Amino acid sequence: MKVQTIKVTYAENRKPKPTGQLEFGTVFTDHMFVMEYTESEGWHDPEIVPYQDLVLDPAAIIFHYGQTVFEGLKAYITEDGDAQLFRPQKNFARLNHSNERLCIPKIDEELALDALKQLLAIEKDWIPTDEGTSLYIRPFIIATEPYLGVAPSKKYKFMIILSPVGAYYKEGINPVKIAVENNYVRAVLGGTGEAKTAGNYAASLMAQEIVSKEGFAQVLWLDGVEKKYIEEVGSMNVFFKINGELITPQLNGSILEGVTRDSVIQLLKHWNLPVVERRISMKEIEEAAENGTLEEAFGTGTAAVISPIGQLTWEGKDFIINDGKTGDIAKKLYDTLTGIQYGRMEDPFNWTVTVDAK
Structure with missing residues (x-):
């Protein structure tokens, strides 16, 4: 598999960081990772770009047949001030397992991890430091080919978005x-x-x-x-x-x-x-x-x-x-x-x- 350089385009305007108690999955960082797939080129053009809306054809397969997979993991700030991940290789391996079941082309797991690390390096100041908080990471793939026949898509988009979060349940560690x-x-x-x-x-x-x-x-x-x-x-x-x-x-x-x-x-x-x-x-x-x-x-x-x-x-x-x-x-x-x-x-x-x- 050829080595691919990840292009970076920085956001011109940065969002204000959230204050107070964080809800789960409601606020998103300044940048995201995007990569495209076509049958002729495979996975190509990996980019880190400003967080933005997507433009998709109304006939995109994701809307009609739900051909999509996703993952969830977190980044943390340590007591030494470092940003670190917890078993990210397992998440990207599981993403490929899901890809196989949903007839989605497998991603390069090493490239995905490298992309995530580069994205996190840019967004490190978004990782919250209060007790019990973290930066939630959502890698996902959607089928983008405009086609209403029931068949695997020939085009896909792989993305990673980030969201600072608090506890998932309001109860926290309480039962x-x-x-x-x-x-x-x-x-x-x-x-x-x-x-x-x-x-x-x-x-x-x-x-x-x-x-x-x-x-x-x-x-x-x-x-x-x-x-x-x-x-x-x-x-x-x-x-x-x-x-x-x-x-x-x-x-x-x-x-x-x-x-x-x-x-x-x-x-x-x-x-x-x-x-x-x-x-x-x-x-x-x-x-x-x-x-x-x-x-x-x-x-x-x-x-x-x-x-x-x-x-x-x-x-x-x-x-x-x-x-x-x-x-x-x-x-x-x-x-x-x-x-x-x-x-x-x-x-x-x-x-x-x-x-x-x-």
Whole structure:
């Protein structure tokens, strides 16, 4: 693959930085990365340009058939003032996994990481430094060919945009209430559940809207066939501590392979704590809650990092977990992951990548 130079065009006018409490994903930085794909040239013309609106043909395939993939990761300011990333190689590898499922040409992962580092070097002063804040990074690819036939696009646009953010959930590290979904289905084996694509999230919106009106933070999805085995929360993978053992649903083709999920499994093994990946049913959770062996539950994801679950509601029953308090394991995982991400703790896994400032 030929070496490509990333062209940079700087914004003439800089936006004011946000002040006060940051919401998630509402403010965007001065610049973004853009790269085009055509059948004749492949991926070409990588650029960092001022953040701007897109001009697309109304017949672009993205609008009609949803051929798109995306990723989510973060940049942090360490105590030494450096900007650093957390396992970005995993995100770009997963982006290519999603590309394969959605019939999108694979990107050069090294070029993508280099582009991200250059973009972050330009936008370093956008990375917030208050406790719990970070710069959210959204790489994504959309199909841009104007064509109304059902077929993979022959043209694509790869972009990276940045947004300074605070906590994903208003509860922060405090436990959230989760509703178990029995009616709607997010994904099934053979579908696109293990790809990070827009349609999966659009399919989740109805259930999320319903439960949010009842005070729940998220939906816990069950398998789409028997509707009995736990899969994932809308924006997170999920773990349960039952009788001293940490259990997370095994990857089965309809569950997203979370980067934070993998990091948590590695940390638990590093601490010599028992952790298994297997099928787990809501019936098993119900029995553990009733006999007192359900000790903790928490979600894992880039946006929230670790989100303790204080209550699960299923078929009209409320299961209060750990008296609705944050569990010891969830707290230790949160402190360790954020400690590594912000450079406050040793990184024994070489997960962090430093960004060279301009």
